[in-house]
Amino acid sequence: MSGPSTYNPKSGIEKWIDSRLPLPRLMHDTISTFPTPRNLNIWYIFGGILTFCLAVQIVTGIVLAMHYVASTNLAFNSVEAIMRDVNYGWLIRYVHANGASMFFLAVYIHMFRGLYYGSYKAPRELIWIIGVLIYLLMTATAFFGYVLPWGQMSFWGATVITNMFSAVPVVGQAIATWLWGDFAVGEATLNRFFSLHYLLPFIIAGVVGLHIWALHVPGNNNPLGIDVKSPQDTLPFHPYYTVKDAFYLVCFVTLFAGFVFYAPNFLGHPDNYQPANPLVTPPEIVPEWYLLPFYAMLRAVPDKLLGVIVMVGAIITLVFIPWLDTSRVRSCRFRPLMKQFFWAFAIVCVILGYCGAQSVEATAFGIPLVWVARIATLYYFAYFWLIMPIAGLIETPKKLPASIAQSVLGDSAAKPAE
Amino acid sequence: MAGTTGDAGTRRDFLYVASGAMGAVGVAAVAWPLIDQMNPSAAALALGTSEIDIASIQPGQQVVFKHRGLPLFVRRRTPAEIASANAVDVNSLPDPLARNAALPDNTLATDASRAVKPEWLVLIGVCTHLGCTPAVSTPQQPQGEYGGWLCNCHGSAYDTSGRIRKGPAPSNLPVPAYTFMSDTRIKVG
Numbered sequence: 325m326s327g328p329s330t331y332n333p334k335s336g337i338e339k340w341i342d343s344r345l346p347l348p349r350l351m352h353d354t355i356s357t358f359p360t361p362r363n364l365n366i367w368y369i370f371g372g373i374l375t376f377c378l379a380v381q382i383v384t385g386i387v388l389a390m391h392y393v394a395s396t397n398l399a400f401n402s403v404e405a406i407m408r409d410v411n412y413g414w415l416i417r418y419v420h421a422n423g424a425s426m427f428f429l430a431v432y433i434h435m436f437r438g439l440y441y442g443s444y445k446a447p448r449e450l451i452w453i454i455g456v457l458i459y460l461l462m463t464a465t466a467f468f469g470y471v472l473p474w475g476q477m478s479f480w481g482a483t484v485i486t487n488m489f490s491a492v493p494v495v496g497q498a499i500a501t502w503l504w505g506d507f508a509v510g511e512a513t514l515n516r517f518f519s520l521h522y523l524l525p526f527i528i529a530g531v532v533g534l535h536i537w538a539l540h541v542p543g544n545n546n547p548l549g550i551d552v553k554s555p556q557d558t559l560p561f562h563p564y565y566t567v568k569d570a571f572y573l574v575c576f577v578t579l580f581a582g583f584v585f586y587a588p589n590f591l592g593h594p595d596n597y598q599p600a601n602p603l604v605t606p607p608e609i610v611p612e613w614y615l616l617p618f619y620a621m622l623r624a625v626p627d628k629l630l631g632v633i634v635m636v637g638a639i640i641t642l643v644f645i646p647w648l649d650t651s652r653v654r655s656c657r658f659r660p661l662m663k664q665f666f667w668a669f670a671i672v673c674v675i676l677g678y679c680g681a682q683s684v685e686a687t688a689f690g691i692p693l694v695w696v697a698r699i700a701t702l703y704y705f706a707y708f709w710l711i712m713p714i715a716g717l718i719e720t721p722k723k724l725p726a727s728i729a730q731s732v733l734g735d736s737a738a739k740p741a742e
Numbered sequence: 743m744a745g746t747t748g749d750a751g752t753r754r755d756f757l758y759v760a761s762g763a764m765g766a767v768g769v770a771a772v773a774w775p776l777i778d779q780m781n782p783s784a785a786a787l788a789l790g791t792s793e794i795d796i797a798s799i800q801p802g803q804q805v806v807f808k809h810r811g812l813p814l815f816v817r818r819r820t821p822a823e824i825a826s827a828n829a830v831d832v833n834s835l836p837d838p839l840a841r842n843a844a845l846p847d848n849t850l851a852t853d854a855s856r857a858v859k860p861e862w863l864v865l866i867g868v869c870t871h872l873g874c875t876p877a878v879s880t881p882q883q884p885q886g887e888y889g890g891w892l893c894n895c896h897g898s899a900y901d902t903s904g905r906i907r908k909g910p911a912p913s914n915l916p917v918p919a920y921t922f923m924s925d926t927r928i929k930v931g
Contacts, residue, residue: 480874484895487873502777506786508811508868516780603806603813603867605875607894623896628871628912684897694897 330357354540359558360565361546363732367441368544370434372569373576377427378532382525384420385469392472394518396511399474400599418588419580424466425591426580428614431459439645440666442654443545449646451538454531456642461528463615463639468521470612474514475596480609482509482517488622491632508602548731549654550724557728608683616680617673621704623684624697634701641708648708650716653724661719662711669707672700789931796862797926804878806867809918809930813867813875815891816928819902824860826889827853827903835914836906842917853903856917864920864928865904869893871911876900891915 331349333339342349391410393402406413435455438444444452471482486503490496505512543552552558559565583590591613595606611619618635625631656663679697686693725731792809796816799805804817819827832838832850840849840856849855857863867875876891876898886892886899888907893899898909905914920930 480895484872484874487871490873501782502780504782505780506782506811507789508873510786510811512783512786602811603808603875605877605893605895607877609874609895623910626910628910631910684894 329353354536355566356560356562358540358561359543359552359555360561361544361552361557361728362559362564363546363548363728364544364565364568365547366572367433367437367547369569369572369576370430370437371539373430373573374427374434375532376573376576377423377430378525378529380423381420381427382529384416384423385522385525387416388420389522392518394472394515396474396514396600399472399514403473415584418584422580422583422588422591424469425583425612425614426576427462428466430576431462432614435459436670438545439669440656441545441547442549442649442651442656444646445549445649445651445654446646447542448539448545451535451542452646453643454535454538456639458528458531458535459642460639461524461531465521465524465528466612466614468517468524471514471517472521473596474600476598476600476604476606477593477596477609479509479600479602480605481611482513484609486513488632488635491629493629510602545654546728547655547657548725548728549658550728553727554729610681613677613681616678617676618680620676620680620697621701623680624694624701638701638704641705645708645712648712650713651719651721652716653721658722658724659715659719660722662715665707665711665715669703672703672707676700676704791929791931793923793927793929795927801861802880806875809866814918814930815863815865815867815878815904815915817863817865817878819857819861819863823889823902824853827901827905830901830903830905836908837913839914840917841914843919844917851903851905851914856903856905856914858920858922862928863902863904864917864930865915866918867915869895869898869911870906870913870915871896871898871909876915 329349329352331342331346331352333342333348338348341347388406391402391406391413393399403417406417408414410416438452438455467481467485471478486500486509489503490500492499501507503513504510505516543558546552593610593612595609598606610616618638621638622631622635625634651659651662653659656666676697679693679700682693684694688696789810792807792814794807794809794814794816796805796818799816799818801818802820802823804815807814807816830853832852835851838851839847840851842849842855845855853860869876871893872895874893874895876893877885878891879885879889886908888899888901890900890902890904890907893909893911896910898911899907900911900915901907903914904917906912918930920928923929
């Protein structure tokens with residue numbers, strides 16, 4: 325995609341195509357010979373896994389759309405028909421529903437990986453920001469998708485999320501009405517959510533293209549966070565990383581299949597098997613697990629507008645990370661102070677998720693969870709806006725290795741790679 | 743170049759700005775229908791009135807009806823509930839406004855300005871926080887500390903006049919415009 329091309333068309337037909345549409349050249353330079361740092365560890369497998377997840381969601385989604393009916397009277401029953409009547413409908417729907425969870429599991433690991441190894445730092449800021457955009461599109465797509473079965477959680481999740489826009493001063497209610505196409509969530513809302521749920525994955529696919537393009541300009545970051553200095557620091561992407569990614573993809577798919585075949589509803593909520601009832605809110609409404617930390621933040625703030633600002637701010641904050649991190653060193657492996665704050669941050673995110681899953685008035689060890697969520701929310705923001713800029717200035721990083729090759733192969737790295 | 747008028751710009755500059763401006767108007771004109779189509783359709787706007795029979799509702803009981811796609815609370819209050827609604831200093835409320843569609847916007851939230859007849863409280867049952875339907879409080883199953891409603895989604899508590907007392911909801915449960923057609927029938931909307 326960038327840099328000098330190593331593609332060398334041999335046959336006449338390859339030359340003919342290359343001089344007209346250099347697609348084989350693009351594929352060759354992107355996938356086959358792309359020089360990749362030789363020290364990428366297991367945390368670098370998720371780019372490939374995420375691409376796989378997107379493909380699975382698109383394929384199963386297109387098939388489900390052949391049987392699903394986006395109408396408030398028929399949606400719930402059409403999903404039941406998919407589960408009972410359509411050939412392999414149960415399988416395809418469970419793959420799609422659990423696929424969303426797997427997608428988010430992988431994207432969260434991918435994001436924490438980037439945070440830990442400083443993959444957002446120059447010259448990779450745009451890769452990170454495009455990644456945040458992909459994440460935003462994913463949450464929107466997942467939200468629209470969750471509404472479609474038109475169960476109780478679908479309906480009330482849609483109600484709560486769309487009502488957040490009504491917190492906007494002056495025009496809020498008009499925005500909510502515009503989103504609904506009515507004065508409450510209903511037929512018009514369901515139809516447009518289906519339309520957008522079908523559209524967004526293709527937008528995501530396009531933005532993923534940009535993400536990979538931007539990645540291929542500076543190349544991969546790596547666990548050491550130091551730049552590639554010589555060809556001995558790298559390996560061609562194929563076969564080294566294609567094989568590694570394929571192996572871990574099989575492991576990941578095994579976990580995925582475990583959910584699909586043995587616990588297909590484990591990550592869902594039983595209330596969504598009740599048809600939507602606009603007159604009765606379930607006693608507890610919770611979003612899907614991957615949105616729980618943000619839900620906890622929303623509930624931690626006892627003010628409507630501020631709560632929404634905090635929740636949206638938590639995601640928008642991610643965009644500024646490349647400039648909030650003042651450290652000269654990328655990888656937390658060489659940042660003894662930041663490493664501790666990072667793990668505390670990871671634990672805080674899990675705590676927020678736990679708080680979001682409990683009822684409003686729940687307590688743990690006698691402490692109201694809403695206060696736990698408040699402190700955790702405070703840490704979430706402090707991590708980015710205070711700790712990150714300050715730690716980078718006061719911390720003394722450990723000594724960086726001279727090169728990737730030296731770190732991996734020892735001092736014998738001076739000799740040519742095998 | 744012909745038509746040069748010194749520093750004030752050329753005819754070509756004028757054409758450039760004029761076509762740019764017309765282009766912007768054209769884009770806006772095309773965009774507006776695509777945006778406005780998402781607003782409520784004529785069918786959604788053609789909202790009827792609802793006539794509701796309230797004869798069967800017992801004192802202390804609430805029945806939920808559907809009005810314009812939204813839950814409508816009709817609660818027959820006990821004397822104790824009315825008394826507790828009247829015992830509140832309006833100026834101490836988080837939202838001191840009546841939120842009654844039949845009354846001017848700046849009316850204070852006294853119980854009298856929220857119920858046409860003290861015994862009957864008619865409200866749009868949509869939490870003013872994020873739109874859940876709050877659960878009604880009864881002596882057998884209290885919900886929240888104020889005897890009215892508790893929204894289980896995010897913990898907003900309302901009193902026996904449907905006024906917000908605690909939690910993230912910014913305003914009182916709205917009172918729709920309604921009239922008593924007889925002692926046992928109301929017309930809403």
